[in-house]
Amino acid sequence: MKTIHLYIFGLGNVGSKLIQQVLESHEFFKKQQHLNLRIVGLANSRRVYTTSKGITADWKNEFSKHSQVREEKSFYEFSEDYQVPKIAIDATASKELSKFYPEIAGQGFHIVTANKIANTLSQEFYDQLRAILNSQNLKFEYETNVGAGLPIVQTVRDLYHSGEQVFAINGVFSGSLGYIFNRYSQEDVLFSQVVMDALQNGFTEPDPREDLSGNDVARKLLVLAREAGLKLEFEDIEIENLVVPQLQTYSLNQFLTELSSLDEQMQQRKNDLKPNEVLRHLGQLDVRNQTLTVSLQAVSKDSPAGQLQGSDGFFEIYSESYTKEPLVIKGAGAGREVTARGLLSDIVKIGRSLKQQPVPQFCVN
Ligand SMILES: NC(=O)C1=CN([C@@H]2O[C@H](COP(=O)(O)OP(=O)(O)OC[C@H]3O[C@@H](n4cnc5c(N)ncnc54)[C@H](O)[C@@H]3O)[C@@H](O)[C@H]2O)C=CC1
Numbered sequence: 001m002k003t004i005h006l007y008i009f010g011l012g013n014v015g016s017k018l019i020q021q022v023l024e025s026h027e028f029f030k031k032q033q034h035l036n037l038r039i040v041g042l043a044n045s046r047r048v049y050t051t052s053k054g055i056t057a058d059w060k061n062e063f064s065k066h067s068q069v070r071e072e073k074s075f076y077e078f079s080e081d082y083q084v085p086k087i088a089i090d091a092t093a094s095k096e097l098s099k100f101y102p103e104i105a106g107q108g109f110h111i112v113t114a115n116k117i118a119n120t121l122s123q124e125f126y127d128q129l130r131a132i133l134n135s136q137n138l139k140f141e142y143e144t145n146v147g148a149g150l151p152i153v154q155t156v157r158d159l160y161h162s163g164e165q166v167f168a169i170n171g172v173f174s175g176s177l178g179y180i181f182n183r184y185s186q187e188d189v190l191f192s193q194v195v196m197d198a199l200q201n202g203f204t205e206p207d208p209r210e211d212l213s214g215n216d217v218a219r220k221l222l223v224l225a226r227e228a229g230l231k232l233e234f235e236d237i238e239i240e241n242l243v244v245p246q247l248q249t250y251s252l253n254q255f256l257t258e259l260s261s262l263d264e265q266m267q268q269r270k271n272d273l274k275p276n277e278v279l280r281h282l283g284q285l286d287v288r289n290q291t292l293t294v295s296l297q298a299v300s301k302d303s304p305a306g307q308l309q310g311s312d313g314f315f316e317i318y319s320e321s322y323t324k325e326p327l328v329i330k331g332a333g334a335g336r337e338v339t340a341r342g343l344l345s346d347i348v349k350i351g352r353s354l355k356q357q358p359v360p361q362f363c364v365n
């Protein structure tokens, strides 16, 4: 049996669902995979809770009773007493935490993240992080950076590493904007209302402006561009921002109060549609020309993008072997369940790849 200690940053939509899934599948992992996945650390932005026994289903109570003020070294110091593999899981959207990944790796943690920021900081940071991880033989998994639980990152990586040239990746990259524009195009409803519903159902980024500004989709394009071998920066991406300038600088609460200021311009976009068209938010990565574009477009209802429902994402990958007909991946591209399952799949992937290490009993318990 391999015991692995899990330390989770971020206890929101995705983090909480991940905890539930790990606890519910605990016996399955032990029996089927010989993995004892034990959550020993939980952190929100202010507090931290560690327990060598592992948290229980009553973790919210445990956290509120026993958590302590978070300090930079809280997890590091706790983990030093246990000679077992450890994985830090980032279920936040924090830029600050992303900048700590090199240090977290330096402390011997494998990293699994749903947060796209570390992979979309400068190319220099991207390369340095990988150098540190490789030098310590540590794993870094981030399948949920693109398409939540859909297997996009691994597919592009596998194509690239097998010598296949990837030419282009097009589609609806955002489950959040998929949900918003699929509903907005079909229903007689205010744009602001659909955005609020998406936020309340856990489909958007913590700040929906990250989606509406096009930044979140741009990050996904950059993650895939780098998997396909390109060396590019975030600033190289052409992005259409759907947030009017006056709302861009507001606090999140102010923005949500003023959300209806977006209704008029979006209604105009809807009025301009021809009868057989719908609005879709599209990402286009042209690997050969090294261009990345993010924009809202009118597409035919009968096109693959036009037929999407719910929070579905849709990815068309064109490469040497998929020239005329693309390799297509489609399915729920956002949502707490699918994203948490994607994180769990990355955790299990790391667990399975680790060699069994004989560990003294006192270190395991
Ligand atoms: N919700 C979804 O469908 C998907 C989300 N993701 C990614 O998952 C991440 C989390 O998303 P959600 O759970 O929906 O957001 P959320 O807002 O529900 O949860 C994030 C939590 O992280 C906490 N947090 C912020 N800074 C922190 C820090 N430095 N340390 C510890 N905790 C901190 C916040 O207080 C919040 O509770 C984001 O990066 C998002 O892009 C990825 C794929 C799909």
Ligand SMILES: N[C@@H](CC=O)C(=O)O
Pocket (backbone or CB within 6 Å): 145, 147, 148, 173, 174, 175, 176, 177, 203, 204, 205, 211, 216, 333, 334, 335
């Ligand atoms: N905003 C994201 C949700 C997770 O990343 C998306 O639109 O897919």
